[in-house]
Amino acid sequence: MPSAGRSRRCRLVFVPVIAASVFLSGCDLVETVAPFLVGNRVPTALGEIPPAYRDWTHAPSPAVAVWPYFEDPDGDSLTFIATTDDPEVLDVRVVDGFVEVDAIGSGVAMVTVTATDTRGSTARHTFESGDIGPGAPLRPPSYVPPPDPKVPIPSLQLLRGQSVEVDLGGYFEGYRHQLSFEATSSSPDSVEVSVSDSTLTLEGVDLGWALVHVTATTPGGSTTQEFKVVVDPPMARSNSAPSFEGIHYRRVIPQGAWFSLDPSPYFADPEGDALTYTAERGSPVVIRGGERDILVPPGAVQIRVTSRGRIALTGTRPGFVRVRITATDPGGLPVNGGLIVEVTPPVRR
Template sequence: MDEGPTTTVDAASYFSDPDGDELDFGASSSNPAVAGASVSSSRVSIDGVTVGSASVTVTARDPPMRAAEGRQSFGVTVWPPPPPNQAPVVSSAVPAQTVTENESVSVDLDGHFRDPEGGSLDYGATSSDEGVATADISGSVLAVRGVSEGRATVTVTATDAGGLSADHAFGVIVRPPPPPNQAPVVSSAVPAQTVTENESVSVDLDGHFRDPEGGSLDYGATSSDEGVATADISGSVLAVRGVSEGRATVTVTATDAGGLSTRQSFGVTVEPAGSTNQAPVVTSTIADRTAIRGGELPLQAYRYFSDPDDDELSYRVGTSNLAVAFVRIASPAVFYVTAVSDGEAEIRVEAKDPGGLTASTSFTFAVGNNAPRVKTEAPAVTSSPGQTDWLVLSDYFEETDVGDQLNFSASSNNSGVASVSIQFHAIYGYQAKVGGVTPGEATIDMTATDRGGLTASTSSLVTVTANRPPQVTQSIGNQSLAVNDTLTWDLSHHFSDPDNDALTYTAAGGFAVTVSVSGATFQLVGATAGVSPVRVTATDPAGRTAEITFLASVSASQSIEGLASSNPRRRPRITLRHAPADGGGSLRAGVDAFGARWVRWTEAVAKDRAVLGGVPRSGHGRADDVFLLVSADRLVTLGLDESPEPLDRGLLRVVAADVEDLRDRAVLPRRDRRGHALRWRVRRQRVHRLGEG
């Protein structure tokens, strides 16, 4: 029992008289200072006086003589009284809650209140404004429900088993519900498509659907008759493939992140293979671009389309947001996209053939200033006193915003070791001129700043040593040789070392040659017909280098290039002239051809193309006709040289080792870089074989 309280025991429950007599009871304590004992009728009262143990003896006597007596004893332990009940406490504050109208947020209050005695708590909650938010309790979980836009205070009361309680209040903000998700919309109709059997036409669906919330869309497509045409989706690009002649309807569905969707359908006509007109195709997409206000992006539309029928295409470029970007027409195939104000616009480019079939692609044009970027970190530089090294800054920085311009600055943290300045070169642009001053180390910091003040920086560690690098004293020009020909150089005549260090030499070459170095002797041997770069390197004992590079042109027989240069008066030339159809300027291309017999050129043009070919017949002075192929695809030169880009200006030189090489095809463009149409004319000229007058 606890110290202080009284415990009562009914002794009659523990004694009985065989005669049924009423008993008198008495009680005594072995230690009244610990526990007192008293009797009232049959009820024995035990009082806890102080902490300790005692024994209480209860006696029972029958009334007649009170001589018969029964007794029994029991132990009593008195404990200290328990501490008083303590009120619940707030263990962590309930954070302010934000809830949308007609939605609820839940809070487990057991994580925010605690009973010091470890008991369970009952909770209650009230809202200061139930027109804004209500508060309901279920067990230990508080649910706050938004009623209408505004602010309210929710007060939570935690009560323990002893009736003590604690309150805690927190704020509630009720916001109006967001506008409902809107389904995607059709921004432009997909035009009817015509496709040939076993061919495909592609449509960028991002140019035909739009999400009102600006989100991305997922696409699906079905064909009404997959025996006629199939429809497949890859990202935002729809590919319609013709299966067999007939008509089908393709239905495209655009679905937003919220599951809402819209659809549109268009007709597909599949023509039999060999039909005359096929739709243009997108040959490459246009990357998204950024620009600053006022910047102009040139757009050569013809670079992104081709026509399977080689039809002349017309082009159209449109913008989704004239407030951000507008399109200026420079020529039928060249456009300029001008940045007007900050924001984004979708630029759509469409090509149409004379039969009305189209293809399109689009890209995002974002207006706003972006910081320049370091595209590669500047390398470490090893220098010597008096040596100058050049770091071409365009190798390390790039500005992706159309119309923006970079200014450059550079500094050295130890100008006594290495100096630096920015200089402009007509070919390489801005360069950092690094000068070695005295041996030691210095860090060169280079910074590019755009017109908006945004920057990018890179650093180069410059190590200046007393050792100076080798130098090239005489370069080696491009070489022409035949298979198995050997050319030899003494490299000591081409390199020197300012410190008089002994130099070692190495060489490397491409597939057309084999190279070897023995001491200072360098040999180049023709291995197979072709053109290969060759690099010769001189290295001093400290590892510093200088190098010479050149091209080696190897022919299957004796070098035609060498023959031509040795006898320039007998160098044959076929000259072609072409001019824009609209009269805007003129360009020139020349073709050098070397043959073993008489060859004559004749003009043969059908649908703006002719074919270069023909092998001379046996006998002196007779030959088949030789023609020139003209098309818009790319330039393939004859014989040894090859150019990967379309030619639309300058001089085209073609070297052929023999007449067999003339059967290769040369393909020339139909438009120049400004989009002007080109007309080609071949002028007849007799070509003599070399060495025969």
């Protein structure tokens, strides 16, 4: 203990903890004089990003998830940029952690993805992309293909006692003189249907709704479309079904990774009504061409619609999955849209 009247001597002790603090031994004062500088560790590139091609007719161009292939040891957030070694073949950009790739020329090129942390340190990955095929092979002259659903038949509103005619030829692609049509109603008490040549007649019999199934047939096979008809009172507000604006890119994610999609930019409602969304596994993904349809390897995803209306998707098995998204307006009229997800093998660590 220092005696009264003697000057108090203080000893400086530097302790290298989270902050550099000066402790005055024998004094009551503790003062932080400078932040402790921790060296930045650079991000790490994990595994390999597999090639992503546009390799079959009508396949959406790839949007490749790149964030699962990078890791920052300090937990810093990463930003991404993408470039290509041949801008005459590929056009690339980064949107929400996905590299969107458009094949604007024939052939393939390399894409370089650079991840940058908050202090400017970087890591890089490359993958190959492009158009590796000329599209579907020519069909032999003797081959008559099954009808192709060119555009979906929209759901519609009928007022009780009203009838509407629909030209089915505009909704199926095929040799027109070889197309024949049939239609059924799931609830004839509400909606009656009849077909003459390519004209479908719908009659609103009573309040309610029905699912109408239209089957188009050629010597090459049959194709069916389904749409909903709602019958409202004669004085009801006019209502039109929402429309699907299309999703241009297929999402490419490794097994075990997940992302969420806001579906609202891809749908529109003529009356400006708010839409609700559901999502489920859709029809298989096929390559159309030649004398038969070729089924691509089926994958699996876990699908969940969040409380905010976003669609959360987790890749659970490598392969291709079509996700069917349905938007419904307050009047009960739905429209279906589609998203293709390609699940690649899990990231190697």
